[in-house]
Amino acid sequence: ETGVTQSPTHLIKTRGQQVTLRCSSQSGHNTVSWYQQALGQGPQFIFQYYREEENGRGNFPPRFSGLQFPNYSSELNVNALELDDSALYLCASSLVTAANEQFFGPGTRLTVL
């Protein structure tokens, strides 16, 4: 059974740029959630995707957007990067029937300069 994978591991961008982060779900999981973890904080929910549609969103501006593909993999896109977007971005997958029990990938560390 393959776990959740994310790419890239690390990324450095400058303010105003755009970034795309990628996630492959654990085998058999059909729901993907994205979280932002700032330094010293717990993960904060960005949004969740099920059947290629957004299925819930946290308190993040529209410049944070996502996609889910037919194979359940997912992308997180962030436009017009700001310094405060520097964080660890975590992807988690789950079954829609057990969506509370989410399994996390190792994360992508984004630094915005």
Place this chain on the structure above:
Amino acid sequence: DQQVKQNSPSLSVQEGRISILNCDYTNSMFDYFLWYKKYPAEGPTFLISISSIKDKNEDGRFTVFLNKSAKHLSLHIVPSQPGDSAVYFCAASGTGGGNKLTFGTGTQLKVEL
């Protein structure tokens, strides 16, 4: 507004003794609670969960207790082992919140020899 609070940023315990990690929540709509463990450079790993219809759930060395009237839960690890040294996050989800998890800020557990 921090709906899930872990008031102890760190905890140090001797090997073989009991570790008790605490978590408080304010949202009465939360009905499912989880504990995750996180090592550096890895994503959070699911440990144990509890539904609000129960007050205790056990899995090996890990036991979670839920006190709904106090809006408090705790994770007991016994006996503690050096490999348990990690950051522990409490998370909650509930009716009306979709399937998003709301996390606390984490407690760094150090198990000393």
